Amino acid sequence: MILRTANGTTYNAYAVRGSDGVALIDTVKAELADDFFARLEQVATLDEIRVIVLNHLEPDHTGALPELLRRAPQARLIISKRAPAMLKALLKPTEDQFDYELVDTGDEISLGDRRLRFLNTPYLHWPDTQCTYLVEQQVLFSGDVFGCHYCDPRLFNDRVGDFRFSFDYYYAHIMRPFKAHVRDALKLIEPLPLKLIAPAHGPVLRERPRRYVTRYRELSSSGGSFDQSFDQPFDAGDQPASLIIFYLSAYGSTTRMAEAVQAGAESVPGLRVSLYDLEGGEIAPFVDLIEQADALAFGSPTVNGDAVKPIWDLLSSLVGISLRGKIGAAFGSYGWSGEAVPMIEDRLRGLKLRVPVPGLRLKLTPTASELDNCRDFGRQIAEAMTGDANPPDTAKRVIDFAELSPYPEAGASSSKLATRSEP
Numbered sequence: 001m002i003l004r005t006a007n008g009t010t011y012n013a014y015a016v017r018g019s020d021g022v023a024l025i026d027t028v029k030a031e032l033a034d035d036f037f038a039r040l041e042q043v044a045t046l047d048e049i050r051v052i053v054l055n056h057l058e059p060d061h062t063g064a065l066p067e068l069l070r071r072a073p074q075a076r077l078i079i080s081k082r083a084p085a086m087l088k089a090l091l092k093p094t095e096d097q098f099d100y101e102l103v104d105t106g107d108e109i110s111l112g113d114r115r116l117r118f119l120n121t122p123y124l125h126w127p128d129t130q131c132t133y134l135v136e137q138q139v140l141f142s143g144d145v146f147g148c149h150y151c152d153p154r155l156f157n158d159r160v161g162d163f164r165f166s167f168d169y170y171y172a173h174i175m176r177p178f179k180a181h182v183r184d185a186l187k188l189i190e191p192l193p194l195k196l197i198a199p200a201h202g203p204v205l206r207e208r209p210r211r212y213v214t215r216y217r218e219l220s221s222s223g224g225s226f227d228q229s230f231d232q233p234f235d236a237g238d239q240p241a242s243l244i245i246f247y248l249s250a251y252g253s254t255t256r257m258a259e260a261v262q263a264g265a266e267s268v269p270g271l272r273v274s275l276y277d278l279e280g281g282e283i284a285p286f287v288d289l290i291e292q293a294d295a296l297a298f299g300s301p302t303v304n305g306d307a308v309k310p311i312w313d314l315l316s317s318l319v320g321i322s323l324r325g326k327i328g329a330a331f332g333s334y335g336w337s338g339e340a341v342p343m344i345e346d347r348l349r350g351l352k353l354r355v356p357v358p359g360l361r362l363k364l365t366p367t368a369s370e371l372d373n374c375r376d377f378g379r380q381i382a383e384a385m386t387g388d389a390n391p392p393d394t395a396k397r398v399i400d401f402a403e404l405s406p407y408p409e410a411g412a413s414s415s416k417l418a419t420r421s422e423p
């Protein structure tokens with residue numbers, strides 16, 4: 001692992017259909033090739049593929065290339081002028097089977113009614129990097145530029161969670177060493193009309209795509225330190241009310257709860273709901289997100305009578321930011337005593353958050369109806385944020401765990417919770 005990511009990542013490959021055939025832009029890493037071909041079949045047949053463009057030859061975007069070239073031997077392979085040596089090294093020992101064409105800034109390829117134009121943007125972040133611009137539709141296929149490691153199935157930047165910290169983090173770790181080249185690339189990119197930026201990792205940027213270009217300009221122009229960038233988070237326009245759900249799970253039950261809580265919250269319009277697995281991420285970027293959020297929910301299994309350490313690490317990193325008045329909530333799976341949820345709630349109150357929706361625990365694996373309760377829980381948090389809250393039907397939701405608890409404190413806490421829960 002080179003970079004730690006909060007939500008994994010995506011490997012984005014794109015198909016462009018023109019009146020004279022289909023162009024593919026990038027592929028995926030080798031392990032994901034089966035998935036890539038299955039998805040490709042949903043949008044095009046192999047014999048329709050006229051052009052394969054590689055924006056750079058890093059293996060996470062070219063792993064499926066040898067198999068693609070075998071299956072679509074008629075396709076023209078388009079690479080940048082710096083890429084041939086790398087292509088040979090990548091495909092050895094079979095490189096002599098494949099022809100390729102070199103392109104440079106301003107070169108174009110026609111797909112009939114659509115044109116692909118190329119921008120030579122070297123060292124972002126590999127020597128052979130280029131971007132590809134779909135002229136008529138004003139779409140920039142930007143490769144790793146404007147990308148980030150952030151996986152959210154909602155796909156588009158206006159629908160996914162708040163990923164600005166991932167965007168800055170990716171810039172800081174991947175692009176920043178090549179700042180001067182970033183500025184050169186921006187000279188080519190800034191004059192382009194842009195309706196959408198389609199990067200090779202992370203969300204597709206369709207809402208106000210130019211602000212991501214502006215952000216690269218800011219980061220590459222200033223001293224641009226990573227920390228400074230978080231002092232001045234980039235303008236995201238008018239942000240809707242934001243709920244952030246943090247969770248961690250050993251066996252997957254709290255994950256399933258978290259996803260259901262997210263789904264329930266999303267059923268209330270006008271919110272941005274973000275979901276973060278604390279397993280892989282660094283804590284520091286979350287602190288800024290938390291400061292800007294309106295509500296926070298924490299999911300933890302109970303382990304040895306406690307919530308898990310990354311939750312406490314995060315909650316103890318919030319000294320110095322004002323949390324007063326934000327909404328807090330806690331949920332999690334447990335085996336027999338279930339202390340994590342009431343302990344987190346106590347901590348949230350100690351941090352001056354409001355906890356209007358009582359905590360949600362369930363024993364081991366969630367059933368379908370327990371997942372319904374999770375969705376209900378998420379919806380109630382969202383309604384508490386928007387002011388539409390009904391009195392919670394918590395008798396249905398709270399699962400009694402006290403009877404087996406070896407922890408008197410937790411038992412007391414849980415009965416307090418149950419009392420508080422009664423409508």
Ligand SMILES: Cc1cc2nc3c(=O)[nH]c(=O)nc-3n(C[C@H](O)[C@H](O)[C@H](O)COP(=O)(O)O)c2cc1C
Nearest residue numbers: 249250251252253254301304305334335336337338
């Ligand atoms: C090392 C360990 C310690 C645990 N300690 C407790 C405990 O003190 N109390 C409890 O209720 N459950 C305890 N459990 C059970 C977990 O809370 C339970 O398996 C839960 O479903 C895990 O949720 P997850 O699937 O989200 O990881 C423990 C589990 C493990 C692996």
